[in-house]
Amino acid sequence: xxxVPDILLNNGQRIPQFGFGVFQIExxxxxxxxxxxxxxxxxxxxxxxxxxxxxxxxxxxxxxxxAREDVFVTSKxxxxxxxPDDARQAFAKSLDDLGFDxxxxxxxxxxxxxxxxxxxxxxxRTLEEFYADGRARSIGVSNFQPHHLRRLHxxxxxxPAINQIEVHPYLAQQEVRQFCADxxxxxxxxxxxxxxxxxxxPTINEIARRVGKSPAQVVLRWHIERGDIIFPKSVTPExxxxxxxxxxxxxxxxxxxxxxxxxxxxxxxxxxxxxxxxG
Ligand code: NDP
Numbered sequence: 001x002x003x004v005p006d007i008l009l010n011n012g013q014r015i016p017q018f019g020f021g022v023f024q025i026e027x028x029x030x031x032x033x034x035x036x037x038x039x040x041x042x043x044x045x046x047x048x049x050x051x052x053x054x055x056x057x058x059x060x061x062x063x064x065x066x067a068r069e070d071v072f073v074t075s076k077x078x079x080x081x082x083x084p085d086d087a088r089q090a091f092a093k094s095l096d097d098l099g100f101d102x103x104x105x106x107x108x109x110x111x112x113x114x115x116x117x118x119x120x121x122x123x124x125r126t127l128e129e130f131y132a133d134g135r136a137r138s139i140g141v142s143n144f145q146p147h148h149l150r151r152l153h154x155x156x157x158x159x160p161a162i163n164q165i166e167v168h169p170y171l172a173q174q175e176v177r178q179f180c181a182d183x184x185x186x187x188x189x190x191x192x193x194x195x196x197x198x199x200x201x202p203t204i205n206e207i208a209r210r211v212g213k214s215p216a217q218v219v220l221r222w223h224i225e226r227g228d229i230i231f232p233k234s235v236t237p238e239x240x241x242x243x244x245x246x247x248x249x250x251x252x253x254x255x256x257x258x259x260x261x262x263x264x265x266x267x268x269x270x271x272x273x274x275x276x277x278x279g
Pocket of ligand 1: 020021022023024046047109142143164165189190191192193194195196199216217231232233234235236239242243269
């Protein structure tokens with residue numbers, strides 16, 4: 001089994017630095033993909049209410065025979081459920097669908113600053129309830145910019161353990177990452193290979209040839225060396241194995257810098273300050 005390192009969160013909990021994302025995996029394909037990931041040694045699954053596949057994630061984990069405490073499971077609050085009572089109901093449904101009495105991490109999926117009268121603080125205070133009663137071992141946010149995080153800091157009690165944001169070589173996110181580092185918030189990098197968009201890059205391919213790894217493996221290793229937490233998605237068994245096979249080599253400091261220098265502020269997903277989809 002690959003030796004995946006843990007990251008220590010600001011509340012004393014630990015999270016495997018590498019896992020498996022299930023965004024855009026059809027419910028009918030999810031159990032097979034998660035089973036393949038668990039077989040390959042993944043012990044961290046990232047799902048969300050929005051993905052519609054929590055039930056199948058839970059089923060695959062139950063079927064695996066791996067102890068519940070040995071798999072780190074994250075889910076996220078759907079955009080339509082930010083009001084406190086809706087959030088309470090949605091969270092209870094997540095646990096029910098997963099078939100668990102707790103999740104390891106629960107996140108606000110998007111800040112939605114143009115919805116709910118700009119109030120994501122009462123939503124966060126509701127997640128604090130789930131943390132206090134132990135049904136969420138850690139709580140955090142996703143797609144929060146520094147100004148959103150600053151507001152939580154000023155108006156609530158618990159510092160998010162995690163901020164899950166889009167990060168890859170074409171979107172290095174230095175400002176948000178620095179803010180998080182300064183406030184002991186661990187960063188999770190979503191779309192770590194930009195859904196495949198960075199894999200033809202000449203710099204990444206030159207490094208891949210030189211170190212004898214694939215472009216995807218080089219990019220995933222770059223994230224690990226920068227200290228971020230990642231969970232690449234694939235429904236392809238060979239890629240599921242390829243993506244976790246990154247713990248037997250290191251990139252030089254110069255190679256890490258060369259990949260970081262590819263930053264061109266290019267998002268593959270929406271801008272958190274304007275994204276307002278609640279449906
Ligand atoms: P990724 O960057 O993980 O890329 C996934 C795509 O790359 C798929 O099309 C997959 O194809 C392909 N791929 C995977 N591995 C390889 C490989 N070794 N070589 C070539 N192609 C490969 O994108 P995601 O957007 O899925 O991000 C990962 C996870 O991050 C999500 O699953 C989700 O958990 C999370 N996320 C969170 C968001 C948020 O707002 N909080 C937003 C988006 C993602 P195939 O499956 O066909 O093999």
